[in-house]
Amino acid sequence: MGHHCCSKQKVKRGLWSPDEDEKLIKHITTNGHGSWSSVPKLAGLQRCGKSCRLRWINYLRPDLKRGSFSEQEERTIIDVHRILGNRWAQIAKHLPGRTDNEVKNFWNSFIKKKLIAQGIDPSTHNHILSTTTNNNNNDFNIIHACNKSLPQAQQQQQTTFSLMNIFSSSSSSSSSSAFPSSLPYNYNHIPLREILFSSTSDQYQNPNMFWSSTTDTTTTPEQNNYNIPHAPSMESLVSQASTVTTTKPIIISSSSSPIILNPSTCGLLDEDFIMWNSGSYELNIEADQLIGKEEIQTQVLDPVVVVEMNNKTNHIHEMMNSTTGASFERSNNFDFDFVESTTSTVLPCGMYCNNNYHSPIDQFAWDC
DNA sequence: AACTCTTTCAACCGCTCCGGG
DNA sequence: GCCCGGAGCGGTTGAAAGAGT
CATH class of the missing domain: 1.10.10.60 (Homeodomain-like)
Structure with missing residues (x-):
């Protein structure tokens, strides 16, 4: 049985012979394909139009790049x-x-x-859920948090509390670290879709980076929708860590609200929405330097502030390199050609929001 | 060399979308 | 609004090639 589009025709199926290829190439290069359904007859082929189209697009087109992927x-x-x-x-x-x-x-x-x-679910880009069900295991809690699928309010809430438990556990137990020795994923494995979701709604929070306005007096009532009940304050979090390193969360603040993030996941979307990231991003700032010392805070805050205020890519990188020692590289030609506006605020880790908390890129993520 | 198993990838199938009548 | 046909897309198949025994 042939295709429904050419069921009346007697059509050949299977692999194309060099002779058939030659006929198709000759016809299309001289006449163009026009209506694909008419191509077989005009080209003298016992194929259906659909098959001709596929052969041309996938194999015979002159602009095709052959060979293995780079x-x-x-x-x-x-x-x-x-x-x-x-x-x-x-x-x-x-x-x-x-x-x-x-x-x-x-x-x-x-x-x-x-x-x-690599232990990554190819459909979600999350780490494959551990089968361990020990809820007292901090590593598990984080892995669990990172592996939820599309956001659901209740699931997110649970995620949030899992993280809360991790934070609070470190203050009650001096023998255990607040975070596992290595976080379960690096930047390249962050489900960007999830991050985009996280910035659009008070219900959806990225598990590895979330808003906390408990100590931020500049937040508006609208922003307070992002509050997480009992979210740890910036100061309390920092005070729990003697050193802020790649394996522990750090706090970077926007002008409106602090963000908690894992340094190893830090990346930026620039004004062209090109994703930049650091392969070996290290921050080694003594925690007490972060508390009450404006100049040190500024060092951490500057990249974000610069992004918000100036939107100058080069300036961003200069600031990032000079203040953190991080070496940022353009990760790839990540072409967000679906983004129409560049007026929104750019945040680290690919997290993205604008002053209306509903950006084109967020909309894109929702529309997907 | 012969056989089996696995991998690759060109091609097919069925579906959706869209424009024209 | 409905029908029809063409274009395009994503999932799946299966022949050919490669690897292993």
């Missing part, structure tokens, strides 16, 4: 897939010369397996 292309696929999911045609648009079919095959035969081997 690391850069692989990174792009992973990054875009993190946001778009299995929308292969959209992903392929970010890879000149590659087809949706090619990207899909590469994903299924290589990237998918690679991510699984």
Whole structure:
């Protein structure tokens, strides 16, 4: 049985012969494809139009890039897939010369397996949930927090409290660290979709970075919608850590509200919505320096403030490099071509919001 | 060399979307 | 608003190639 589009025709199926390829190439290069349904007849092929179209698009088109995927292309696929999911045609648009079919095959035969081997769920880009169910285990709580699927208010609330428990446990138990020795994912594994979700609603909070306005007197009532009940204050959090390192959360504050984040996940979206990140981002600031010493706080705060006030990419990087010692690199050509406005506030870790708390990029994430 | 198992990827299938009548 | 046909998309299949025994 042929395709429904050409069921009346006697069509050949299966692999294309060089002779058929030649006929199709000759026809399209001289006449264009026009209506695909008419191509087989005009080209003298016993194929259906659909098959001709597929053969041309996936194999015969002159602008196709052949050969194996580069690391850069692989990174792009992973990054875009993190946001778009299995929308292969959209992903392929970010890879000149590659087809949706090619990207899909590469994903299924290589990237998918690679991510699984790394303990990452390829469909969610989250770490695969540990089977351990010991709720007293801080590592588990964080892993659990990172592995929820699409946000649900109740689930998020539980996540929040899991983190709260971790924070509070460190003050009651001096023998255990507030955070595990290594956080369960690095920047490259953060589900960006989830982060985008987290900034749009009071119900949805990124588990690794959330708003706390308990000590922030500048927050508006609207912003207070972001309050987490019993969220730890900036000071109390910092006081629990003797040193702020890559393995512990640090606090970076926007002009309106402090953000708690894991340094190893720090990244920026610049004004062109290009994702920048640091591969080996290290902060080693004594906690007591963060408390009550404005100049040190400023060092931490500056990158965000600069982003908000100036939106100058170079300035951002200069500030980041000079104040934190971090070496930021443009991670890839992450082309957020769906973002129409650049007027919104850019925050670390790919977290993004604007003054209305409902940005185009947030809208995109919701629309996906 | 022969066989089996696994992987790759071109091609197919069925579905949705969209525009025209 | 409905129907129809074409285009496009994502999931799946299966032949061919490669790897292992």
